[in-house]
Amino acid sequence: MFEAKLSEGVILKKIVDSIKDIVTDVNIDISPNGISLQAMDSSHVALVSLNLSMEGFEHYRADSNMVLGVSIANLAKVMKLADNSDAITLSADQDATHLKIVFENAKNERTTEFNLNLITIDSEHLAIPETEYQSVVTINSNEYSKICKELFSLSETVQVTTTPDYVMFAVEGEVGSGSVKLGQNEGNQQADQTVLEVTEPVSQQFALRYLNMFNKAASISNFTRLCLHQEQPLVVEFKIENLGVLKYFLAPKISDE
Amino acid sequence: MFEAKLSEGVILKKIVDSIKDIVTDVNIDISPNGISLQAMDSSHVALVSLNLSMEGFEHYRADSNMVLGVSIANLAKVMKLADNSDAITLSADQDATHLKIVFENAKNERTTEFNLNLITIDSEHLAIPETEYQSVVTINSNEYSKICKELFSLSETVQVTTTPDYVMFAVEGEVGSGSVKLGQNEGNQQADQTVLEVTEPVSQQFALRYLNMFNKAASISNFTRLCLHQEQPLVVEFKIENLGVLKYFLAPKISDE
C-alpha cells in the first residue's frame, strides 16, 4: 500500500510539466524512503533522474517497494485538472493496475479524483557513479534559460568553459561567433547571484537542444546548478525545496561538427 | 426604423465573440421589445438563443418587427474596430440592405461607422418549450470553463451528475477514469460560490466539444447556470446584467460510445 500527500501540489504539477517533453513512458519507483524515477529521453542521449524524499510530504506511507509504469503525457493531462492551490494525494494498491490521484481544494469544496491506468515498461536502471565535479556553477534559472534559448537561434552547439573567475557560453556558426560571460558575482539581490566553485577549469561542448529541454524545469527552482567534469557528462540540477532534486545528465559533444 | 444605443458597447463585442465560432449566418430579430436571435450550430447539434431587452439599452426604438440577416464572422470583424470603452449604436431602415453600426469614443474624438451588408437567410424558428428543470447548478464561469477544458483532454464525453449535495463531472477513457466534484458551497467570496438547486437528481452525458464552445461566453457573466432535466436537453445559461440572457441548448448523448 502506497499513499503520499503533498499540500503544495503545484510542485508536482511543475515537475511533471518539466519532464513531459523529454520522457514518454516511465517507471516510477516507490520505496519506504520516497519516490524516484530515472529515464532516458527518446533518442537515448539524455538521462532524467528525479528523487523526492518522503520527508517532504505532509503524509507518506509505502509499506514496500513498488514500480508504477506511467505515461507521462497522460499524467500531465490529469495534473492539469489541479488548481495551483490544490493539495495532491497519490495512492496505489500493492498489485496496482492504476495510480489514484486526488486533488483537494478547501476554498470551494472541489474534489477531483482520477484513476490513471498503469502500463508495463521494460527498463533497466542505470547506476550513476558518484563524481567529484571539477566545476560547479550556480546561476539564476531564468537568466540561464534565456541564454540557452537565444544562443540556440545562433548555433546548435554551445561551448561551456569555466575558470575561477567566470563561466562562458560560446557559440560559433554561420552568423558569426560570440559568447556570454558571467562573472562570479554576489549580486545586489540574491536572485542575480552567480556562484562559481571551480577546482579545475572545464571546457566542453553540448547540444543546445537538450539544454533547452532541461530548462523547462526552471520554474521549479530559482537556481540552476551546472556540475562539470572534463571526463564526465554534464549534470544540470534543479533543487526542489524541502522535497528533493531533479537532475538531467548530458554527454558532451566530442567534435564541433 | 430601428435604432438602439448601448453605452457599454463592450458587452455587445463579447456577445458576438461568444457565438461567432458556433453560428455562421443568422437572422437577428428586431421587435419593439428588444433584440433576439436563435440559431443552430453548423452540425445541427446545439442551439444558441440570445435575448436582449430594450430596457437594457440607453436608447431603443423599433417601430415594427424586422429581420436582419447577418454574417456573424463579418459582424465580429467590424466589432473589433470598437474600443472596449466605446458606445455602440445599431440602426437600420425598414427595408434594410445593411445594418449601420456606429462606435463613439468621447475620450479621443474618434467616431467609427460601418455599414454591414445584410444577407438573406432561410431559417425556421424553433419553439423552445418551457421546462421545469430538475436540477439547476450555478458555478463560477472561469472554474466551470477550466473543468470542461481540462476534461476534454482526457475524454470526448462528460457525465454530469447532480445530487442535493454536489454536482459531479466524470470522464472515462484510455487514460483512466475520474471525476471533479463540486459541493454546495457558500464560498468565502461570492465569486467562488457553487449553488445547487436539485429537486430531482439528474445524470446525463454530453459532448465536451460543445460545452467548451459555449464557454467562450464565460467573459460575459461571472456565473454559468446549468439547467438539467433527465428527459430534456441541457441549457447552459449566461445572464447578461441588466440586458438579457444568452442560452445554449445541447441534447444529451444516449450511449457512451
Place this chain on the structure above:
Amino acid sequence: MFEAKLSEGVILKKIVDSIKDIVTDVNIDISPNGISLQAMDSSHVALVSLNLSMEGFEHYRADSNMVLGVSIANLAKVMKLADNSDAITLSADQDATHLKIVFENAKNERTTEFNLNLITIDSEHLAIPETEYQSVVTINSNEYSKICKELFSLSETVQVTTTPDYVMFAVEGEVGSGSVKLGQNEGNQQADQTVLEVTEPVSQQFALRYLNMFNKAASISNFTRLCLHQEQPLVVEFKIENLGVLKYFLAPKISDE
C-alpha cells in the same frame, strides 16, 4: 575605426525588431555624424530609412565613412542576447569583415560579445526629395496600429482622407463599407492627442499590408506621424527620442482594385 555606445540598448533592439520583417540584407552607413540605413522592402514597394545622430550616443567615434553589409535577420538574433537593461556597443575596423557587438550589464557582471559576419550587398542609394507635406497627422501609435490592424480584416486597401477637422480611414469591401474618423483633439492626456496640420486636404489609398508592417515600430515611439501629399508617397515617421528618426515611404495605390 568605428565605435558607438548606447546606454539604453533596448532602443537598438526595438529598431532592429521593427525593420526585420521588411528588409533582409542591408547596408548600414557609418559616418562621423551618425548611423543611417536605407532599404527597399523585398517587393520593392516600400522604403525604410533610418537616421541615428551621433549626439544621441553616450560615446561615438567614426574616423571616416564606412559601409557595413548586414543580414538584419541575423542581427536580430544577436540582439535577442541583450537584456533590456544592457548597454550596447557597436564597433568595426576600417576594413571590416565583421561588426562587433558588445552587451554589458553591470547588475550581474554579464558581458556578451558577438562578432557578426558582414556581407557584401549591391545597393543604390535613392535620393529622397525634400517635400512640403500638405497634411501632417500625429496619432497615438497604439491607436493607429489598432485601426490599421482591424481594418485589414475588412479590406486590403484603406483610403486616408485629411481635412482641417479630422483624418478619416475608410474601407470598402465584401463585408460592407465604413470608416474611422479621428478629430483634432487635445485629449485629456497627452497620449490620446491627435494633432492635425492640414494646409491642403489629401485623399489617397494605401495597402494596409504595408501600413501594418510599418507599425511594428509603434514600440519605439508613442506617436506616429503620417506625412501626406496628393502627388507624393506617404511617409510614416517614428521619432526616436534624442537619437533620430525611422521613416517608411509608401506609394499610394492608384485605382481601387
